[in-house]
Amino acid sequence: MLHTWVVMPTCLPTVLRRCHDCASGRFRANGKFRVNAHHKALDAWLLVLCAGCGQTAKLTVLERVTVRSVRPELLDRMHANDPSLAAELLQNPVLLRRNRVALDWEGAWRLDTGGSDHLDAEVVDVSVRFAARIPVRPVRLIAEGCGLSRAEVERLIAEGGLVSAVRLNGRLTGDFTFTLKR
Numbered sequence: 001m002l003h004t005w006v007v008m009p010t011c012l013p014t015v016l017r018r019c020h021d022c023a024s025g026r027f028r029a030n031g032k033f034r035v036n037a038h039h040k041a042l043d044a045w046l047l048v049l050c051a052g053c054g055q056t057a058k059l060t061v062l063e064r065v066t067v068r069s070v071r072p073e074l075l076d077r078m079h080a081n082d083p084s085l086a087a088e089l090l091q092n093p094v095l096l097r098r099n100r101v102a103l104d105w106e107g108a109w110r111l112d113t114g115g116s117d118h119l120d121a122e123v124v125d126v127s128v129r130f131a132a133r134i135p136v137r138p139v140r141l142i143a144e145g146c147g148l149s150r151a152e153v154e155r156l157i158a159e160g161g162l163v164s165a166v167r168l169n170g171r172l173t174g175d176f177t178f179t180l181k182r
Contacts, residue, residue, distance in 0.1 A: 002177075003124065005145055006112045008131040012087055013103040015048050017057065024052030026104070029090060031083030034058065035075070040067055044078055046086055059099045061089060091133050109134045113145045124180040130173060138168040138176065146180065156180070 015027040027048035036043045042065055045058035061078075062070065077085045089095055090103060109132075128141060142162065143150045156162035157169075164178035 001125070003114065003126045005114070005126055005128045005141070006131055007109055007128065007134055007136060007141065008112060009087065009105075009109050009134060011108050012083070013090060013105045013108045013134075014051070015059070015090070016102040016104055017048075017100070019050040019052060019055055019057070021055045022050060022053040024050050026051040027057055029086055031086040032081045033061070033078040033086075035078050037067070038064070041065065042067055042070060042075075046089055059089075059095065059101065061095065087132070105134050105136070109136070111141055111144055122182055124182075125177065126180070127175070127177045129175050133173040135171040135173050137171055138164070138166070138178070142168070142178065142180075 012029045012031070015029055016025055017027055018025055019027070027050055029046060029048045032047045034045045034047055042062055043060075044062040046061055048057050048059060049055070050057065074085075096102065124146075126145070128138070139150055139153050139157075142148070143153045146153075148156075153162065153168075161181045162168070162178060163181075164176060166172065166176045168178070
């Protein structure tokens with residue numbers, strides 16, 4: 001029987017960017033936007049606050065786009081400071097690259113295994129699904145979900161007791177499956 005685990009965000013990730021005022025490297029996104037109109041052109045930013053000094057920085061979302069090219073529901077969500085829109089935009093690799101920032105997901109996600117009753121079986125098939133693009137090491141997920149140490153998980157991989165179609169030693173942001181044989 002296939003069991004499903006879900007990696008889900010618990011809050012917005014920390015934005016890694018250098019602060020101009022205090023040289024801190026961490027910013028908190030709180031879901032607030034600023035939209036500015038220049039005649040028929042719009043600019044929009046996601047506002048982030050420095051974790052060190054509280055200074056506000058802007059991540060460019062839209063830059064000099066015509067008003068007619070912006071979907072009205074997107075504009076409404078920005079005006080309403082929709083936190084789910086902020087979460088969606090922080091998942092966008094184009095936005096991250098344009099603003100030269102990275103994300104730190106430490107402490108901003110959790111693993112939902114649906115209970116540990118399936119761990120007593122001889123062979124366990126698990127499908128891991130990601131609710132957001134959260135870069136996590138599969139070894140860490142398996143160790144946390146099965147109640148094992150990372151060293152035990154590494155040993156199981158080396159011995160062939162833990163198999164998957166994907167490489168389990170790197171970081172993943174997408175769904176994968178694995179089989180644990182005891």
